[in-house]
Amino acid sequence: METTAIQKVSFVGAGNVAFNLAPAFYNAGIQVRHIVSRNQTEAQKLAKLVNAVAADNLSEIDKSSDAVFFTLPDDAIAGSAKELFKNNDFKGVMVHTSGSTTLDDLVKINSKAGVFYPLQTFNKNNIIDFDEIPVCIEGVNEHITHALECLARLISGDVRRISSAQRAVIHLGAVFASNFTNHLYARAFDILKRSAVNPSILLPLIRETASRLNRGEPVKVQTGPAVRGDVRIMNKHLGMLADDEAGAEIYRLLSEHIQLFKERKA
Amino acid sequence: METTAIQKVSFVGAGNVAFNLAPAFYNAGIQVRHIVSRNQTEAQKLAKLVNAVAADNLSEIDKSSDAVFFTLPDDAIAGSAKELFKNNDFKGVMVHTSGSTTLDDLVKINSKAGVFYPLQTFNKNNIIDFDEIPVCIEGVNEHITHALECLARLISGDVRRISSAQRAVIHLGAVFASNFTNHLYARAFDILKRSAVNPSILLPLIRETASRLNRGEPVKVQTGPAVRGDVRIMNKHLGMLADDEAGAEIYRLLSEHIQLFKERKA
Incomplete structure (x- = not known):
């Protein structure tokens, strides 16, 4: 060689x-x-x-x-x-x-x-x-x-x-883990700005959500109304998104899939 | 007082x-x-x-x-x-x-x-x-x-x-920025594991995507196939998600909204 x-x-x-x-x-x-x-x-x-x-x-x-x-x-x-x-x-x-x-x-x-x-x-x-x-x-x-x-x-x-096959899978995972999360950050920033709240308040939360993955699997640290099945809060949030159709669509789909994912893993 | x-x-x-x-x-x-x-x-x-x-x-x-x-x-x-x-x-x-x-x-x-x-x-x-x-x-x-x-x-x-009204908005933003992103991390981990790739490879990418927000607005640093309008890669990814209906649904919706969000901001 x-x-x-x-x-x-x-x-x-x-x-x-x-x-x-x-x-x-x-x-x-x-x-x-x-x-x-x-x-x-x-x-x-x-x-x-x-x-x-x-x-x-x-x-x-x-x-x-x-x-x-x-x-x-x-x-x-x-x-x-x-x-x-x-x-x-x-x-x-x-x-x-x-x-x-x-x-x-x-x-x-x-x-x-x-x-x-x-x-x-x-x-x-x-x-x-x-x-x-x-x-x-x-x-x-x-x-x-x-x-x-x-x-x-x-x-x-x-x-x-x-291998090329594994690299394609990694790239697909990266789209979820980076491109899609970045879009959610953009949505969150937009929601706060429309109510005149400075989005910088979200940064420590965003950093902790990302860095706690060093300590455990994401599926095991899922929090929020969807994984708790808190229908009252979810409906309140959807009401707040009444003038944000895309935001509401994302909210509904991801909340549904958080619940399904939990059941699948249970 | x-x-x-x-x-x-x-x-x-x-x-x-x-x-x-x-x-x-x-x-x-x-x-x-x-x-x-x-x-x-x-x-x-x-x-x-x-x-x-x-x-x-x-x-x-x-x-x-x-x-x-x-x-x-x-x-x-x-x-x-x-x-x-x-x-x-x-x-x-x-x-x-x-x-x-x-x-x-x-x-x-x-x-x-x-x-x-x-x-x-x-x-x-x-x-x-x-x-x-x-x-x-x-x-x-x-x-x-x-x-x-x-x-x-x-x-x-x-x-x-x-105020209470602003706090409700911040909480809604936090659901997008933390609960929903965590679900995307869980999806990404799942995609890699099903192909026997150790998901730890995603951690530096996840951390950088979160921490670069200190330097600029998320909408301005959006990358990936959706924001580029790269239909070939998006179709390839959807093909790879053929046996993951929820993953494909999330992929389609978020890709669509990344494109719409870009146009709205343009």
């Missing part, structure tokens, strides 16, 4: 993931060579952060990069990988960072393929510490898997080998 | 709220006199923690308590307050800790009434620090409001005067 480590990387895409991942690599001593993006403003901004070169064309990518990270929307990955493969001087590993794109989608294009999926919600305006972010690794062979694993360990204390 | 401070308190109820609030008072130098509960095991356990006396009958409450805290289910508060009032040697303030019971519900029984609503999810097996918990105060007159405010400030850095 080869043991070549990944020491030089380039990025295709200069979005939220690249703005968090490239600096993490850079700070860990990895050379970041090129940042390729149609958006040159963003590419240059990121390149400056990590001492790399901004480019707007895949043909400019340094052929000696050990790996190219496609940090792109799901439906742009394959096209971009094809374009880089046509330029077949590139001998490195093609890696995507998507939760819902399979490894096979890349393997179809280039046999040296891998996945490096950091399970986190990223924002380019707030670069966060990678240390506790789980990184899901998958490679087309043991050599690539191992090389990506070693690279991930430079920046994260939680690196896991995860 | 009288300025008598609240220095001695008793509790009716030995549940999750009492187990967190009584120790907070005790540690702040407040005397806790009696813990009254039908559940003598719990009353004794809590009494021991705060150097109080456990009792199973309201008539045993020390008449010199400046305030009695009814930390009871909503529908038990009025009955219990009536019973204590009949024993009219008690001259102190009656206080409830409920989000959805109005002050008037207590005033009907005793003119010396107040509300002390700590906005948090409590568990008796994990006593948490009150310091950052917002406490919503309401009193039947300025004297009582002020006395409860001073008491709250001994344990929390975030004390707010909140």
